[in-house]
Amino acid sequence: MEIRKYILIRLLMIIPTIFLLVTMVFFVMRVVPGDPVVSLMGARAGSEEQIEIIRHNLGLDKPIYIQYLIYMSNLIKGDFGYSLVRNSPVIKEILNCFPATFELTFWSMLFATLIGIYLGIISAKREGGIVDSIIRIVMLVRWCIPVFWLGIMLQVFIVLYAPFFPISGRLSPRIFLDKITGLYLIDSILAGDFVVFFDSIKHLIVPVFTLGTTMAASLGRLARANIIEVLGEEYIRTAKLKGCPEKIIFQKHALPNALIPILTYAGLQTAMLMGGAILTETTFSWPGLGRLMIFAIGYRDFNLIQGCVVFWALIISLMNFIVDILYAVIDPRVRF
Amino acid sequence: MSEIIKEFLKRFKIAKKSSKSMFITGILLFLFILFLYFFNYLYGYDPLEITNELFSPPDLIHIMGTDQLGRDIFSRMCYGIRSSLTIAFIATFISLIIGSPIGAISGYFSGKIDRVFSIIFDALCAFPGIILAILISVMIGPGLITTSIAISVEYIPQYFRIVRGLTLSLKERPFIEALKALGSRPKNIIFNHILIYAIPSIIALMMLNMGSAILAVSGLGFLGLGLPPPIPEWGTDLGRGRDFITIGVWWTSTFPGLMIVMSIVAFTLIGEGLKEILGNKIIGIKD
Numbered sequence: 001m002e003i004r005k006y007i008l009i010r011l012l013m014i015i016p017t018i019f020l021l022v023t024m025v026f027f028v029m030r031v032v033p034g035d036p037v038v039s040l041m042g043a044r045a046g047s048e049e050q051i052e053i054i055r056h057n058l059g060l061d062k063p064i065y066i067q068y069l070i071y072m073s074n075l076i077k078g079d080f081g082y083s084l085v086r087n088s089p090v091i092k093e094i095l096n097c098f099p100a101t102f103e104l105t106f107w108s109m110l111f112a113t114l115i116g117i118y119l120g121i122i123s124a125k126r127e128g129g130i131v132d133s134i135i136r137i138v139m140l141v142r143w144c145i146p147v148f149w150l151g152i153m154l155q156v157f158i159v160l161y162a163p164f165f166p167i168s169g170r171l172s173p174r175i176f177l178d179k180i181t182g183l184y185l186i187d188s189i190l191a192g193d194f195v196v197f198f199d200s201i202k203h204l205i206v207p208v209f210t211l212g213t214t215m216a217a218s219l220g221r222l223a224r225a226n227i228i229e230v231l232g233e234e235y236i237r238t239a240k241l242k243g244c245p246e247k248i249i250f251q252k253h254a255l256p257n258a259l260i261p262i263l264t265y266a267g268l269q270t271a272m273l274m275g276g277a278i279l280t281e282t283t284f285s286w287p288g289l290g291r292l293m294i295f296a297i298g299y300r301d302f303n304l305i306q307g308c309v310v311f312w313a314l315i316i317s318l319m320n321f322i323v324d325i326l327y328a329v330i331d332p333r334v335r336f
Numbered sequence: 337m338s339e340i341i342k343e344f345l346k347r348f349k350i351a352k353k354s355s356k357s358m359f360i361t362g363i364l365l366f367l368f369i370l371f372l373y374f375f376n377y378l379y380g381y382d383p384l385e386i387t388n389e390l391f392s393p394p395d396l397i398h399i400m401g402t403d404q405l406g407r408d409i410f411s412r413m414c415y416g417i418r419s420s421l422t423i424a425f426i427a428t429f430i431s432l433i434i435g436s437p438i439g440a441i442s443g444y445f446s447g448k449i450d451r452v453f454s455i456i457f458d459a460l461c462a463f464p465g466i467i468l469a470i471l472i473s474v475m476i477g478p479g480l481i482t483t484s485i486a487i488s489v490e491y492i493p494q495y496f497r498i499v500r501g502l503t504l505s506l507k508e509r510p511f512i513e514a515l516k517a518l519g520s521r522p523k524n525i526i527f528n529h530i531l532i533y534a535i536p537s538i539i540a541l542m543m544l545n546m547g548s549a550i551l552a553v554s555g556l557g558f559l560g561l562g563l564p565p566p567i568p569e570w571g572t573d574l575g576r577g578r579d580f581i582t583i584g585v586w587w588t589s590t591f592p593g594l595m596i597v598m599s600i601v602a603f604t605l606i607g608e609g610l611k612e613i614l615g616n617k618i619i620g621i622k623d
Contacts, residue, residue: 017459021463025471028471028475029475031475032474032475128354133354140601140604140605140608141597141601143604144547144551144597144600144601144604145593145597145600146551146554146555146558146593146596146597146600148555148558148574148575149574149589149592149593149596149597152574152578152581152589152593153589153590153593155578155581156581156586156589156590159581159582159584160584160586272464275464275467278466278467278470278559279466279555279558279559282558282559283578293467293470294470294559297470297471297474309467312464312467313463316463316464
């Protein structure tokens with residue numbers, strides 16, 4: 001009963017969070033200098049009247065609070081409005097870009113979690129040794145390298161030494177694919193087209209490596225610190241004293257306790273990236289949510305920006321929620 | 337204050353070798369960056385001077401080559417030290433100034449105030465820093481101070497948390513109880529006694545945040561939302577320089593990145609080293 005109540009409260013808490021965020025972004029974007037209509041028409045094109053007509057059609061001539069009320073009442077009905085610049089429903093634009101981001105994030109986080117935790121475990125087991133020092137230095141330096149620079153360096157390397165390899169985008173120019181789910185790997189298998197399948201894998205490798213190693217470095221550092229901390233706990237000493245073999249102590253007592261917070265962290269990072277890995281996507285011209293957001297901000301496309309923020313907040317809140325619940329399921333010490 | 341420094345030196349002596357070497361390497365790297373900054377005055381190229389030597393590769397005349405406008409990259413990188421480090425410093429300083437006192441107040445009074453602040457900062461934490469920074473920098477426009485403010489928002493919760501935690505454990509100590517019994521005001525206790533003891537931990541966190549603030553500055557610059565163009569800034573130069581990699585020009589994007597990585601590594605090493613040297617105990621108080 002208790003857990004149900006907690007779940008309900010947590011789910012309900014998502015609503016005010018999103019409400020506050022949307023309100024903030026709504027007013028902030030309207031205070032910002034720059035006009036979507038002007039950026040839509042170009043600086044010189046269009047007379048005053050034309051601009052006024054477009055403004056009227058988009059509902060931008062109404063007082064801000066009326067615009068806000070209209071937007072909010074539409075949002076409650078699940079209507080994100082129209083993109084001002086692209087003239088299509090915001091939800092369509094977002095759902096168009098989301099699969100790209102999802103594909104990138106999913107593979108990157110999978111790569112990162114496996115590599116990061118593995119390195120963290122090795123490093124923690126040999127604390128103070130040479131292997132530990134090397135892994136620590138590599139992870140620290142990798143952690144300090146910005147994704148965009150690593151991406152660009154890989155691109156430079158590819159341009160100079162392996163020009164047959166793609167450096168940006170999701171598919172090669174002359175390859176086409178009918179969208180079913182928008183996840184190219186799955187779509188190409190469904191279509192039975194292995195040329196597309198391998199092409200999209202080829203396009204995924206460099207971005208996934210770039211983003212994945214960044215995440216792996218931060219996860220690995222966290223894993224190492226946590227495992228070392230847990231190994232110093234008293235219950236580990238007790239287990240050792242009662243003659244429990246080292247291997248079992250490590251696998252049954254230390255690892256589960258040390259890894260729970262790391263999985264939480266990984267979950268939250270995944271949520272943040274799902275909203276758009278802005279820097280990685282910009283570097284690799286990856287048509288995901290992050291680039292959509294940058295595009296929208298550049299054109300002051302209010303509805304699109306708000307849509308992106310709401311979508312992002314939704315994903316983060318839901319993921320937060322799932323992680324919290326999982327936490328309680330995995331870790332019996334957590335009580336609500 | 338001198339007591340704290342003495343205690344720090346004592347802990348430095350007994351710290352692990354690896355922590356010491358991290359700290360010292362970080363300091364050396366930082367000194368190297370400072371050296372580059374001053375060396376630039378001897379080097380004698382103007383970072384803004386446009387010449388007709390476009391894309392000349394690195395050689396003895398231009399150590400790092402020239403960019404798309406024929407400007408000397410090395411001197412741009414050295415001037416970039418100033419803008420990046422200044423923004424990063426201002427940003428971390430702003431978040432420190434806002435985060436720490438609120439953390440101390442929240443921890444000291446606890447109860448409702450504490451809960452409200454905790455919820456606010458938790459919510460702030462849940463939102464990706466880069467998006468906050470982008471929205472704020474779009475809102476208040478490009479510039480040194482505005483970029484700093486945009487970046488600082490991300491770090492406020494960290495100072496809040498660390499100072500709040502310290503305050504919670506400090507306020508149970510006898511000397512704080514004694515101050516209370518003597519009739520000292522909360523304002524006096526918080527600002528003259530609690531925050532003083534938080535200084536070492538705050539400095540360690542500040543160094544770590546300097547590193548990630550430099551990353552954020554360059555990220556914003558890379559997206560074209562940093563300082564306005566002619567000002568030398570690593571991220572902006574990197575973002576512009578990457579347009580030319582397909583014609584084989586690698587130096588316009590390589591060197592800005594190297595500078596970014598070097599400075600982030602420097603501050604991260606100093607911060608991590610400090611954190612390990614200080615340990616979990618509050619410095620200046622004997623247990």
